[in-house]
Amino acid sequence: MRTFRYERSSSVSGAVALLAEAPHGAFLGGGTNLVDLMKLGVAQPDLLVDVRRLVSDRVEELPGGGVRIGAGTPNSECAAHPLVRQRYPMVSQALLSGASGQLRNLATTAGNLLQRTRCPYFQDITTACNKREPGTGCSAIEGHHRDLAILGTSPECVATHPSDLAVALAALDATVRTHGPGGERVISMTELHRLPGPEPQRDTVLQHGELITAIDLPPAPFATRSHFRKVRDRASYAFALVAVAAAIDLADGVVRDVRIALGGVAHKPWRAYRAEELLRGGPADEERFRQAAEAELADARPMPGNAFKVPLARNTLVATLLDLAGGPR
Amino acid sequence: MTTPVPAIGQPLDRFDGAEKVRGLAPYAFEHPVEHPVYLFAVQSTIAVGRITAIDCSQASARPGVLAVLTHQNAPRLSTDNGELRTLQSDEVTFRGQIVGGVIAETSEIARDAAGLVRMDYEERPHNVDLRGEVPGHRERLKVPDEVLPIFPMDTSEGDVDAALASAAVRVDSRYSTPWYTHNALEPHTTIACWTGDGFTLRLSTQGVTGIQAAVAGAFRLDPSRVRVISPHVGGAFGSKVYPRADVVLAAMAARLVPGRPVKFALTRQQTFSQTGYRPPTFQRVRLGAGSDGRLVAIEHNAIEQTSKIRQFAEHSTRATPSMYAAPNRRTQQWVAELDVPTPTIMRAPGEASGMFALESAMDELAIACDLDPIELRIRNEPQVHPHFQLPFSSRNLVACLQEGARRFGWEPRDPTPRARRDGGWLIGTGVAAATYPVLRLPGSKATIRVGPDGRYLVLIAAVDIGTGTRTALTQVAADALQVDIEQVDLRLGDSTYPPAAEEGASAGITSWGAAIHEAADQLRQRLTTEHGGTVPADGLEVTADTPDNPYLKQYAMHSFGAQFAEVRVNERTGEIRVPRQLGVFACGRIVNPKTARSQLLGGMTWGLSMALHEQSVLDLRFGHVVNHDLAQYHISSNADVGAIEVHWIEEDDPYVNPMRTKGVGEIGIVGAAAAIANAVYHATGVRIRDLPITLDKLLPGDRPGSEVGG
Amino acid sequence: MSTEVEVTLRVDGTPHRLTVDVRTTLLDALRERLGNTSAKKGCDHGQCGACTVLLNGRRVNSCLALAVAHDGAEIVTAAGLALDGELHPMQRAFIRHDAFQCGYCTPGQIVSAVAMLAEAEAGWPSAVTMGEPAGVGSGGGDGPTVGTVTDDEVRERMSGNLCRCAAYANIVPAIQEVARR
Structure with missing residues (x-):
């Protein structure tokens, strides 16, 4: 680990200003991924601005039925919060299916969204990686890519985004509130993360020094009927091979509205707009669910080592929708 | 004098429990030392080639850096062991080889500076692909040297090809097991101190005597100048038996x-290239049987790998000649020398891999013969050891199978695959046999000293790697001395005690216990004959070797067991869960039922982990294990482990050793993966012959609309 | 650029003022600077749980927490759970059930188990509570969130503590013995 300067600030704007002057600096939240990457030499910030106690660590109700999650809220507290559990069960489920009890206590909400890919080559500084060192090449495309992306990949990068929470938030049309050198702004969760394209080094649309201060969940009455389903190689404490976040609004066996996002399949949480479109107004039955899943995955471009993710994603999506359609309430 | 209650057979809590649950039991790295320095290793980033230039200037310039070690300034060593020739030349023979080390005032500085050491290489092509060696490259493969002298590497009886050609039922299947990494939770650590005329080494090892000899030899020192201390070891499983580059570098x-x-301390990532591994195998099993399931031929071949600097071969086919009666049998084994790190011993070396193949094949034969797999095994039970033609000192495989079937609820079982379902999960059950030889390692002595206070001090340079050795050997000593266990203090883990064989091969009690038993016998005898049964004022001390066992040439000695598993496979996702495992073992007398049960339980869970999770993924282009951490190399987590039952058959075998024990550390893993694979077949109709059984192998990818195995 | 900082840590009830490298983790501060080696280093990346301590009352991986970022923190290790040498009920249960072998993951398991029961007691859900369908036992389901924890709940909540000796099947009943008091 390279040494660094450690700073705190008494205000968000102060923290943002500190980082604005340090092009190689980084914000420090819970540190569960940043410290991990610093030990590996993958991240080499020369300044850490500790924002853990600077941003809100609370979950609050918003007027109109939405919920605001302070960026510093530990993952465990967010998952346990009654507002989150009752109104957006899949957000709790996503958080609880990630990492471990210990990590969830340390990791923050914003940090969860900003964690880096677990592509093995990204994490190993002795191998080439365009995300870590642009222009060096992608070792994964012809290497070990079992866990990597099948949708939205580029010739430069096939990484997946590892966050489960981000998948649930993308499905719910959550928004991210930020404070950056240019002021405050609100970014849609579906727009926060990027596809790799020719610039895989950029995970998100955030500018350097732009700090996430809160996540807003819009009112979504039918999100009470939602589920996050994660399929992985261990029963727990493992990253997703495929995850599905889905919420469904049913009336008389017909899908009135639906929200779906897939995890473990792309460089960003994959909002399944095409499947949603196909499902809206149609029957809530297995055949239609399968058609929707296949339509969503029609553009999948798997590699030899992760081709199984296409049928796995399809089957997991169908199973999740069936569970929601047949489940109580 | 009243006869004390026998200590053997008591389910005593392990003696170091109160220290371990508080974290106070000191592991090697935790010994308090004054003014330590920290070392961090530099590793090669090529697999094969030569170092052409080294630039340490940046690293050396870091404040707090004391020295940078490379082959250019390292002491010259005297050793034939390629594993120990660290920094002795500019040659690189595998990726990740230690090519340097940085010594600094703190661990943070050492690690940072190690990253600043620049090495230039002249790279040569490498070959790390074992699969590529399988077809048609036999001329490059070697028959490995024998691992244990009593088990010939290859065996052949009768005419296997003719018997197979005329057999009514045949199975011919190929299996593979991947590269497994031990991943003891305590990484390999050392505190090394040069005391002016020798070393004091505190390290996590399975054998202080072996490390002492190796280090003394390499540094041209008298062994008495090297003291090796290993008070507690945070798991080892074979990875800490042989000395390797890390000890030399320290x-x-x-x-x-x-x-x-x-x-x-090695980092977790470094352990994947520095501490050995179970070599991957490609195996072929051919079975021929009559329609009644009676075997006429067994053939078992295995190809595995070693490095180019030192040969290590797992004897994967070793168990096969001990298992089933068949007049025609052949086992053959080859090893490919590749540009990889040297593999090593790993829990049940040989049996773990080999019995996955044999016991999967037996399940396939049962199905082909339309026989219950337990009945098939009973029908092929040999009267004497099929290869040695010696009687077994005791053999209770059938009893284990029958007892297990009763406890597991094996009957009634519809053998039809996909016959049982529960809410979207397919359910199956499977069985497999287990065996492990009773082994005795040479080179152990024990000293027992009795004081006038009536307390007995037992000294032996054995180690407790978590197996409960400290507790079990004290029980052995108490009974051999015929005293209350409270009167016995046992010390181990220090090379200043009488030498001991390494902890391994489930041979601890047999090797060390027999030496203690012998010393106790001699001590009691001398107390009686020379001192009238009273301890002399200055005490009495006896040292004895592990005695020879005259029965070794008269009997074949093995533990046996039966493994049962129930699996659930998700019909849509292929996810696999193992809610239930049950094992019944016949491994002689059980010294401590509590710690022995834990050993068997641990072994069975290793079998689960082997069946479903573990695999070191090699990148053929670079030559290294890609998934080199505990997030990517999966070992079973708590959530993966269901109900596990461990039982044993009472067995009183007077031939194996004076304690009548057979060892319990290895056999728990043997056959466990096969039982799970067999259960997966029963659940889904899909036969997985290549471990691990991951969900993608149960998920048909090319047929839209299809479900698992359908 | 100064890379050393002063921090105060209260460890197992005793305050310590120490100077550390900014890069020093809580785990290394405990083990290499304060001589408290109760928490163990198994992976150094939050992937095994051997370093688990209570940080201001919550279980965390001390290997991923920088000491400088936790100035003033209250830390409890497994050593600190045993007040005045009297073992914590969880520690006694681990011994009785032989819920460990090599002992290296054990302090982390025990700290984690104690905190985990407090989390369950506080009504914090787990993936199993929230309907994770893939447990090894009954198949999961909607277990109660307050009061008793099912075996599947314990397994899920303890999955951040790997045990390579694989004492899991003893760890679960040891924890349940304490939970049911």
């Missing part, structure tokens, strides 16, 4: 900073 560093203890 000792070299200690020479550079006399008087200052050098603390050296």
Whole structure:
């Protein structure tokens, strides 16, 4: 680990200003991924601005039925919060299916969204990686890519985004509130993360020094009927091979509205707009669910080592929708 | 004098429990030392080639850096062991090889500076692809040297090809097991100190005597100048038996900073290239049987790998000649020398891999013969050891199978695959046999000293790697001395005690216990004959070797067991869960039922982990294990482990050793993966012959609309 | 650029003022600077749980927490759970059930188990509570969130503590013995 300067600030704007002057600096939240990457030499910030106690660590109700999650809220507290559990069960489920009890206590909400890919080559500084060192090449495309992306990949990068929470938030049309050198702004969760394209080094649309201060969940009455389903190689404490976040609004066996996002399949949480479109107004039955899943995955471009993710994603999506359609309430 | 209650057979809590649950039991790296320095290793980033230039200037310039070790300034060593020739030349023979080390005032500085050491290489092509060696490259493969002298590497009886050609039922299947990494939770650590005329080494090892000899030899020292201490070991499973580059590097560093203890811990990532592994195997099993299931031929071949610097071969086919009666049998084994790190012993070396193949094949044969797999095994039970033609000292495989079937609820079982379902999960059950030889390792002595206070001190340079050795050997000593266990103090883990064979091969009690037993016998005898049964004022001390066992040439000695598993496979996702495992074992007398049960339980869970999770993924282009951490190399987590039952058959075998024990550390894993694979077949109709059984192998990818195995 | 900082840590009830490298983790501060080696280093990346301590009352991986970022923190290790040498009920249960072998993951398991029961007691859900369908036992389901924890709940909540000796099947009943008091 390279040494660094450690700073705190008494205000968000102060923290943002500190980082604005340090092009190689980084914000420090819970540190569960940043410290991990610093030990590996993958991240080499020369300044850490500790924002853990600077941003809100609370979950609050918003007027109109939405919920605001302070960026510093530990993952465990967010998952346990009654507002989150009752109104957006899949957000709790996503958080609880990630990492471990210990990590969830340390990791923050914003940090969860900003964690880096677990592509093995990204994490190993002795191998080439365009995300870590642009222009060096992608070792994964012809290497070990079992866990990597099948949708939205580029010739430069096939990484997946590892966050489960981000998948649930993308499905719910959550928004991210930020404070950056240019002021405050609100970014849609579906727009926060990027596809790799020719610039895989950029995970998100955030500018350097732009700090996430809160996540807003819009009112979504039918999100009470939602589920996050994660399929992985261990029963727990493992990253997703495929995850599905889905919420469904049913009336008389017909899908009135639906929200779906897939995890473990792309460089960003994959909002399944095409499947949603196909499902809206149609029957809530297995055949239609399968058609929707296949339509969503029609553009999948798997590699030899992760081709199984296409049928796995399809089957997991169908199973999740069936569970929601047949489940109580 | 009243006869004390026998200690053997008591389910005593392990003696170091109160220290371990508080974290106070000191592991090697935790010994308090004054003014330590820290060492961090530099590893090669090529697999094969030569170092052409080294630039340490940036690293050396870091404040707090004391020295940078490379082959250019390292002490010259004297050793034939390629594993120990660390920094002796500019040659690189595998990726990740230790090519340097940085010594600094703190661990943070050492690690940072290690990243600043620049090495230029002249790279040569490498070959790390074992699969590529399988077809048509036999001329490059070698028959490995024998691992244990009593088991010939290859065996052949009768005419296997003719018997197979005329057999009514045949199975011919190929299996593979991947590269497994031990991943003891305590990474390999050392505190090395040069004391002016020798070393004090505190390290996590399975054998202080072996490390002492290796280090003394390499540094041209009298062994008495090297003291090796290993009080507690945070798991080992074979990875800490042989000395390797890490110990050498730490000792070299200690020479550079006399008087200052050098603390050296491998990172988790480094353990994947530095500490050995179970070699991957490609195996073929051919079975021929009559329609009644009686075997006429068994053939078992295995190809595995070793490095180019030292040969290590797992004897994967070793168990096969001990298992089933068949007049025609052949086992053959080859090893490919590749540009990889040297593999090593790993829990049940040979049996774990080989019995996955044989016991999967037996399940396939049962199905082909339309026989219950337990009945098939009973029908092929041999009267004497099929290869040695010796009687077994005791053999209770059938009893284990029958007892297990009763306890597991094996009957009634519809053998039809996909016959049982529960809410979207397919359910199956499977069985497999287990065996492990009773082994005795040479080179152990024990000293027992009795004081006038009536307390007995037992000294032996054995180690407790978590198996409960400390507790079990004390029980052995108490009974051999015929005293209350409270009167016995046992000390181990220090090379200043009488030498001991390494902890391994489930041979601890047989090797060390027999030496203790012998010393106790002699001590009791001398007390009676020379001192009238009273301890003399200055005490009495006896040292004895592990005695020879005259029965070794008269009997074949093996543990046996039966493994049962129930699996659930998700019909849509292929996810696999193992809610239930049950094992019944016949492994002689059980010294401590509590710790022995834990050993068997641990072994069975290793079998689960082997069946479903573990695999070191090699990148053929670079030659290294890609998934080199515990997030990517999966071992079973708590959530993966269901209900596990462990039982044993009462067995009183007077031939194996004076304690009548057979060892319990290895056999728990043997056959466990096969039982799970067989259960997966029963659940889904899909036969997985290549471990691990991951969900993608149960998920048909090319047929839209299809479900698992359908 | 100064890379050393002063921090105060209260460890197992005793305050310590120490100077550390900014890069020093809580785990290394405990083990290499304060001589408290109760928490163990198994992976150094939050992937095994051997370093688990209570940080201001919550279980965390001390290997991923920088000491400088936790100035003033209250830390409890497994050593600190045993007040005045009297073992914590969880520690006694681990011994009785032989819920460990090599002992290296054990302090982390025990700290984690104690905190985990407090989390369950506080009504914090787990993936199993929230309907994770893939447990090894009954198949999961909607277990109660307050009061008793099912075996599947314990397994899920303890999955951040790997045990390579694989004492899991003893760890679960040891924890349940304490939970049911």
